Amino acid sequence: MKIDMSLKKKIVLLGATVFVGLSLIIISSVISSTKLTNLFQDKELTLNIKAEMLQLRKSEKDFMMRNDTKYAEEFKTHIDILDENLDQLVIHYPENKALSGIIDNLKEYETQFISLVELKKQIGLNEKEGYYGNLRQKVHEVEDFSNKLGLTAVTRDMLMLRRHEKDFMLRRNMKYKDSFEQDFNKLISSVKSNVADKATADQMIGLSNEYRNNFLKLVEKEKEFGLQSTDGEQGKMRSAAHNLEQNVNTAIDHFSEEITAKEKINRILNTTIISIVVVILTVIILALLKNIIELINRLAATTKDLLQFGNLESSETAEQKCEISTISILLERFKQKVYNTMTVVKSSSHSVASGSTQLSAATEELSSTFTSQSEQMTASAGAMEEMTASSKLVIDNIEQSATMNIRTLTSTETGRKKLDTLLMNINNIEQDTKKLSATIRELSGSSEEIGNILVVINDIADQTNLLALNAAIEAARAGEAGRGFAVVADEVRKLAEKTQQAIKNISDIINTLVKDTRYASEDMERAAHTVTQVFTAANEAGRSFNEITDTIHELNRTNNNIEVAVKEQVEAIQNINDSFQVLVSGIEESNAAVIEIGHTVNDLQKQSEDLNSLIKEFNI
Template identity: 35%
Template sequence: MLKDLTIKKKLFILSVLVASALLILFAIQLYSVKKVGQLEKISFQSYQAEADMLMLRRHEKDFLARNDLKYQVRFNEHLQLMLANLFELSDKLESTNADQYQLSQQIIDIINEYGTAFNELVELQQQIGLDHETGLNGSLRQSVHKVEEILEAESSDTLLKDMLTLRRNEKDFMLRLDAKYIDKFNTNIQHFRQDLNASFISSDRKTAIRQALANYEKDFLALTHGVANKGFSANEGKLGKMRGIIHRSEMTLTDLQTAIRVDIPQQVQRIQVFSGVLSLILSIVIVSFIVLLGRGINRSISALYETMIDANKSKDLTARATIDSDDEIGQMAQAYNDMTASFQKLINEVITSAHTVSSAAEELSIITGQTSQGVMNQQTSTEQVATAMNEMTATVQEVAKNAANAALTSQEADKETEHGKQVVSLSVSGIKELASMVKTNAAAISDLQIESDNIGTVLTVIQGIAEQTNLLALNAAIEAARAGESGRGFAVVADEVRTLAQKSQQSTEEIKTIIERLQSGANKCVEGMLQGQDMATESVSQAESAGHSLAIITERVMAIRDMNTHIATAAEEQSAVAEDVNRNISQIALIADENATSTSQTTETSQSLTELANDLQRLVNQFKV
């Protein structure tokens, strides 16, 4: 399947695999960090529960030491915080470890039990009395004071002594919390009753004392009962019960902390093992794909390389790369096959052409040899004809020289006559041309005068237009002045127009003055031209008379010159023909020499061409086609 894909697509798939692996590893890392963070949170919350427990114990001790209800409030508030922390911890443990979850539930139950026990203890302490004026302590004090008031009123030393003994038993009990002082109190109160019966106090007073003493006894026994329920020591009563609850909570909390402390490294290790195994699997998959991809590419490149090396060594143009893939290397192999096919076709054509060139070179060499022999024969004949023509040319030149001298003398006379005629003709022509030019100039100046008059007429019209424009601008300025502020801009324009009209009128006056001067000068020129025309006409007549006389002389001289010219011309023509023949023969000889040289060069070239054709054929025969 991979061989049908291009390298670009293969690399894209590899990039997608690597990116997916990185995303998976990143997700695993996030999960690991989240899981470790959750475990650390669980560990922290377990230790936070221990700290909360110590804080509850502190509030408990503060209440037991000071009997202040504010410590109950603080205890309950911190109890709620601790329970919230434990519930959160329990929720996390429920999804991670069942045993730890059970321990957390036990701790929650124990803490709730601890809170209930503490609040019951506070309630019992309130019944006993938070101080000496409240609860059973307050009732006991009031009863004692009632008995003491009655006894002090009776002034009975024996009963007062007995009462002090009871108070000592009471204080000993409250200070030492020992049950033996209850027995002593019961014994001494019986002794007090005996002394009361034996006293001389009236019956009514005895009844009052007995009633007050009974209340005192009842309150003391109620107090001792309450203290007994609370606990004479930390291991008895509600104190003992609460102590047992605390010990159970501490043990359970310690077990939970130990379990969490042992479990966290194990879970972290499991996460690390899972991450490592998955990373290893992804790495193996990616490396395997890279190796497979690289092996396929390397195999194709090696096959193409070996094909090209073998073809280069053996000069075999029939060798073709056999790569069965649609990627870039397959396309490159196909391009190489197409190129070698083109080279094969080209070499075949070159071989055919080399054979053709070799055959043609051999034929050309034969023909060139024959041509060289003919050129050498032509060169010999041409040299003989040239010698004869040189002798004839010398004779003709001698005749032509004598005829030329006679013709030269006639020509000199004719030239002088002709020169005089030409001078007269030139004079006549010049005078005629001068007369014509004078006439033409006179006509042109007349036309110029007429045009000047026309320009004066146009200037008159322009001057009238300028005056009308000036009047219109003046009227516009007056209308603008009437318009006031709204016509100020139009007034400015009108002033500018009037100024331009005035300048146009001034310029027209200046042009009119110049044209008048031009017309005056033109009139003078016309008069001068007319006089020159008359003088030129008279000179033409005189020159024509002189030219007629020279024409007659020229006719006589020309007759003599023509006869000498015919003789000289015939001799010159004969000499020229002889020279042309001699020159042509010389050129023929020169061309024959050049042909001989060219034929020799052609022979050498044909031989070189034959050698080159043989070399080309030998070179192309190296290739296997």
């Protein structure tokens, strides 16, 4: 396929084709990436819904186990997050009816849980609230009144009622409510038969009826709440929760499969579009490159003829719009100009060859004369350099001595500074030692005070032990009624004995601590005395360092005077030597210039010969 246009237009066309192709690929990739991002976000939403569902059930279980309203608030927070995530999925998948069902299940679950929480609040979240709180208040009133009466039969029947009450609260079985009713009638009969005063009996019966009524109200509320996990409001909530979990898991699995399928289709579609664009770009680029290569081959053939010097005569080339064709035409014209130039160069090279031969002979004679003069001046300069070397050796020795003195002085100064630092540290150690000694003495006094306090605590423990023994004796006298108090008294006695043993151990430790503290105080005083002696010796060493420093300074001044005198002598010799060097340098430069001229003439002669050889290669 022949494309008749300029190279610039071909390159523009090539660039435009590549730009359009890359743009299509980028647009396709961006669209694909956007879709994949949305799918990943949807997948993340489904995972968040699952996680929030688990958190929701966790908050529900926590509330049911701990009766704390903060878990109900956490439940509400997770409900709001679930609503938000489900709303986003509804926006992305409005046609999905399963989402609407999940939202309805979630609302039902929330309603049942809120109802259960309110019912739990009515029953009582703890022993002081709701029906449970009222029940405890009434039962305490009945027990207090019963204790005042001091009737064993009434107290026994009252304890049976409390037992049935506790059994119902723990086992949540209605049979304990029936047992309560039966034993309640026994309590009423016992009050009527054992309490002689009618007013007192009526008051006891009234309090007992209030207790019974509160218990029955609590039973009814517990029944409404659900005695088992599948009964009452609790069963309704569990059923709503199970329906919600089942629907959420089913919908999430469906969404996961749908998202995975969409991801696969999107990747296949993007790969197909990119492949088609690449094929089209490849065909267009190959066509343009083929046309450009044909023109370059034609230009290479023309250049080859020019480089081989075989044929410098121009040939006709058809003109085209392409720049490479234009370059071929210009090369043909260049061949003609080269032919004309080479003809002139050939005649000039013969004249240059004859002149260079005569100039080469003259430069050889002049170079011999300069070499002789240079040898004489070099011998004189050598003697002056030996004198200069001897003087420099003396200066080097003096400088080495000065350097050693400076190093010695530096080391001395460093030693003196370190000694000053040592003195300061020793002084600080002396002060710290004195402070530590005082602290140890204070610690010894505090330990003795602690020992006094332990004596007081030991006396208290003795008294406690005696009181525990007395209490045990009194409990034994009380018989069966005092058995529990006897156990408590025995535990108090054991605790007192353990306290006495602990006080003895602590006292031993304190005595050992006081003894060790006294030894430490004596050691610190001896250490303070030793530090003072070291401080005095260090001061004497500092004065010795100062005397050494003054001596080194005096030695440096003497070396400096000697060095100045020798340097003046070296400078005079160096001036004489420099004059010789200038003369020798001038002669050597002249000799080098003559030699360089000779080399230039030889090069010129050789170049003339090479030029003649080159001209012979052309067909002129």
